[in-house]
Amino acid sequence: MNLLSVNNLHVNFHIKGQDLAALIDVSFTLNRGERIAIVGESGAGKSILGFSIVNLIDKPGYIKSGSIKLQNKEITTMTPRLLQEVRGKRIAMIFQDPMMTLNPVLTIGAQLVEAIRSHTRISFKDARNIAIEKLHSVQIASPEKRFNQYPHELSGGMRQRVIIAIVLLLNPDIIIADEPTTALDVTIQAEIIQLLLDICRDNSMALLLISHDLGVVSRVAERTIVMYAGRVVEEGPTLEVINDPQHPYTQGLLNALPQMALPGQRLNQIQGNMPSLNERPTGCAFHSRCPYATDKCRQQQPDFIQSGVSSVACFMVENMITEFEQNTDEESL
Amino acid sequence: MSTPLIQISQLEKFFSTNESWLSQWRIDSGKLKRKKDSVHALNGINLTINKGETLCVVGETGCGKSTLARVIMGLTPATSGEVHYQDQRIDHLNDRQRMLFRRRMQMIFQNPYASLNPRMTVYQTLYEPISFHNPQLSTAQVDEQIQTLLESVGISASSIDDYPHEFSGGQRQRISIARALSVEPDFIIADEPLSALDVSVQAQVLNLMMDKQEERNLTYLFITHDLAVVEHFATRVAVMYLGRICELASTRVLFSAPKHPYTKALLSAIPRLDNNTTQPIRLIGEVPTQMDNPIGCVFQARCPYANQRCYTESPNMIRQTDNSSVACHAVDEGRL
Numbered sequence: 274m275n276l277l278s279v280n281n282l283h284v285n286f287h288i289k290g291q292d293l294a295a296l297i298d299v300s301f302t303l304n305r306g307e308r309i310a311i312v313g314e315s316g317a318g319k320s321i322l323g324f325s326i327v328n329l330i331d332k333p334g335y336i337k338s339g340s341i342k343l344q345n346k347e348i349t350t351m352t353p354r355l356l357q358e359v360r361g362k363r364i365a366m367i368f369q370d371p372m373m374t375l376n377p378v379l380t381i382g383a384q385l386v387e388a389i390r391s392h393t394r395i396s397f398k399d400a401r402n403i404a405i406e407k408l409h410s411v412q413i414a415s416p417e418k419r420f421n422q423y424p425h426e427l428s429g430g431m432r433q434r435v436i437i438a439i440v441l442l443l444n445p446d447i448i449i450a451d452e453p454t455t456a457l458d459v460t461i462q463a464e465i466i467q468l469l470l471d472i473c474r475d476n477s478m479a480l481l482l483i484s485h486d487l488g489v490v491s492r493v494a495e496r497t498i499v500m501y502a503g504r505v506v507e508e509g510p511t512l513e514v515i516n517d518p519q520h521p522y523t524q525g526l527l528n529a530l531p532q533m534a535l536p537g538q539r540l541n542q543i544q545g546n547m548p549s550l551n552e553r554p555t556g557c558a559f560h561s562r563c564p565y566a567t568d569k570c571r572q573q574q575p576d577f578i579q580s581g582v583s584s585v586a587c588f589m590v591e592n593m594i595t596e597f598e599q600n601t602d603e604e605s606l
Numbered sequence: 607m608s609t610p611l612i613q614i615s616q617l618e619k620f621f622s623t624n625e626s627w628l629s630q631w632r633i634d635s636g637k638l639k640r641k642k643d644s645v646h647a648l649n650g651i652n653l654t655i656n657k658g659e660t661l662c663v664v665g666e667t668g669c670g671k672s673t674l675a676r677v678i679m680g681l682t683p684a685t686s687g688e689v690h691y692q693d694q695r696i697d698h699l700n701d702r703q704r705m706l707f708r709r710r711m712q713m714i715f716q717n718p719y720a721s722l723n724p725r726m727t728v729y730q731t732l733y734e735p736i737s738f739h740n741p742q743l744s745t746a747q748v749d750e751q752i753q754t755l756l757e758s759v760g761i762s763a764s765s766i767d768d769y770p771h772e773f774s775g776g777q778r779q780r781i782s783i784a785r786a787l788s789v790e791p792d793f794i795i796a797d798e799p800l801s802a803l804d805v806s807v808q809a810q811v812l813n814l815m816m817d818k819q820e821e822r823n824l825t826y827l828f829i830t831h832d833l834a835v836v837e838h839f840a841t842r843v844a845v846m847y848l849g850r851i852c853e854l855a856s857t858r859v860l861f862s863a864p865k866h867p868y869t870k871a872l873l874s875a876i877p878r879l880d881n882n883t884t885q886p887i888r889l890i891g892e893v894p895t896q897m898d899n900p901i902g903c904v905f906q907a908r909c910p911y912a913n914q915r916c917y918t919e920s921p922n923m924i925r926q927t928d929n930s931s932v933a934c935h936a937v938d939e940g941r942l
Contacts, residue, residue, distance in 0.1 A: 314804040314805070314806060314807075315775075315804050429667065458666040458667055458831055459831060459832075459833060459872060459875040459876060459877075460666065460871060460872060460875045460886075460889055461666075462875065462877070463874075463875035463877070463886040463888075464886075464888065466877070467886070467888075485804055485805060486805075486877065487805070487879060488834075488876065488877030488878055488879060489877045491877070491878075491879050492877050515879050525806065526805060526806060527879075529805050529806045529808070529809040530805060530834065530879070531808075531809075531812070531834045531835050531837065531838035531839070532834050532837065532838070532878070532879070534838060536837065536838055536857070536858075537816075537838070537839075539813050539816060539817075540809035540812055540813050540838070541809065542806060542809035542810045542813055543806045543809075546774055546776065546777075546807075
């Protein structure tokens with residue numbers, strides 16, 4: 274059964290009298306224990322999607338239509354009281370910058386204990402024991418000492434571990450990690466990613482990883498969703514998306530990686546920039562940067578079609594599939 | 607034969623952490639003692655940068671990469687050691703004398719949102735360095751130079767009077783590159799110029815930097831922690847750890863045969879698309895701070911191969927058969 278299902282989600286921002294669409298018709302499902310990655314450039318709407326799942330979209334943004342269901346409970350229409358139950362306890366979030374998430378004037382311990390005690394009635398002493406145990410489980414050395422320290426006394430990787438410990442306290446079903454390792458070094462990044470993976474496997478938690486690092490994504494996620502200009506353009510098993518990208522944008526994104534070009538040669542950049550919210554073109558939003566764009570792409574928005582095990586929204590792929598089918602039909606005749 | 611452009615010898619930079627006189631006093635076993643604490647950001651760096659090459663400096667946060675860049679540029683004075691530009695010593699110059707070298711050395715900073723003056727248009731940003739360093743040029747001539755410069759970095763001339771906030775991150779970084787190129791330097795230090803940018807935009811900026819290098823025979827000192835970029839872009843790589851260089855090798859040699867245990871761990875930690883089976887080498891323990899500068903090898907606390915010698919004796923850079931240099935006792939003794 275689906276743990277989380279997002280259906281035809283539209284999120285708009287009301288800015289200067291204009292109603293700008295940040296997310297358009299986004300649908301996906303997340304099963305128990307599944308790890309999904311959302312990739313795309315900045316401004317593609319990855320983070321907005323993460324925020325809207327826990328209904329954290331602030332004004333001027335609002336959820337225009339669509340539904341987000343957590344085991345048949347609709348999140349978009351929940352009262353703040355019920356939402357409080359969902360946030361943290363069912364769905365937890367890890368943000369990019371651990372220094373911004375932790376309160377700089379409270380000790381690590383105080384923040385852990387607060388998180389436990391705001392959701393369960395428990396004595397301070399018991400809460401402290403749980404907190405220390407969780408700090409230990411995220412491989413923080415000498416947790417008793419760290420318990421009384423302030424966030425600024427810890428390194429970046431250590432802070433992110435503390436955040437993960439806070440997330441683990443309430444044993445949520447889903448962790449949404451919004452670029453959890455972008456601010457960290459490669460060696461620390463490798464450790465945090467491994468830790469996240471282990472935790473999700475051991476507790477059968479579902480993970481929604483928002484990232485622009487395709488290397489990280491390929492390590493972690495089972496399925497990958499590629500977003501461009503507020504829409505999902507490709508979705509499929511991670512290995513399939515990375516080894517056989519269908520959508521021209523996914524291809525461009527992968528080709529732009531330095532390891533895809535010969536050393537010392539020019540990199541294969543995608544021409545142009547992603548259109549900003551108020552200048553989204555008609556038709557497929559990628560057409561201005563797409564090497565295969567036709568007149569049809571400029572006028573119509575492509576629908577999702579199944580291509581192998583992935584689903585893609587692209588007319589070029591659609592044409593190729595119909596041609597292929599026609600050919601095989603003719604041959605069989 | 608490659609000619610050296612910049613030579614750095616025994617460069618050290620300490621930052622004092624208790625500057626005020628009163629905070630330097632401690633009570634130690636009943637006696638009042640005065641002690642100056644300092645952070646050893648650079649601990650005896652020796653480095654030669656050859657003309658026309660791209661030397662990448664990699665390492666974790668806090669290893670002194672950026673301090674190295676700032677000391678070479680003269681933005682921060684060195685504690686001891688020397689920096690030579692061709693055959694002139696430049697680290698002890700005053701501001702007026704240094705001006706001559708500012709024309710030849712330029713810097714590109716990490717965050718294009720912070721390094722461009724938000725109250726200056728693109729035109730003003732570029733006009734200032736050109737007219738300052740070429741006072742003989744007329745305004746029309748400067749304008750012409752700005753036009754060609756903007757064109758060469760792919761910014762359209764119509765946006766010449768726009769302010770930085772009107773550009774995207776990639777465009778801003780291209781404007782920073784244009785500003786660095788405006789005085790026609792020989793040597794550019796780029797301090798993490800790509801880390802604030804997306805993958806596709808990174809490719810644009812990197813391509814631009816490579817084109818310019820080819821056009822003008824530029825020398826780059828490229829500071830980054832993204833090893834995929836290093837593998838693609840660098841001629842030689844210097845790996846830094848806690849204020850020291852622990853391995854220096856040509857890119858091909860470093861990536862095919864890393865020697866220092868830290869380099870090995872660093873390379874294994876790169877998330878790659880193809881090899882999901884190999885596990886990264888885990889470094890146990892946190893990065894020690896530069897406050898408690900350990901005796902012996904700086905990497906001892908996290909090194910799986912450390913023995914007694916590593917705790918007592920600091921390793922020197924030793925040249926290997928494949929022309930790379932490594933500072934490691936284990937490599938020297940053939941244990942690794």
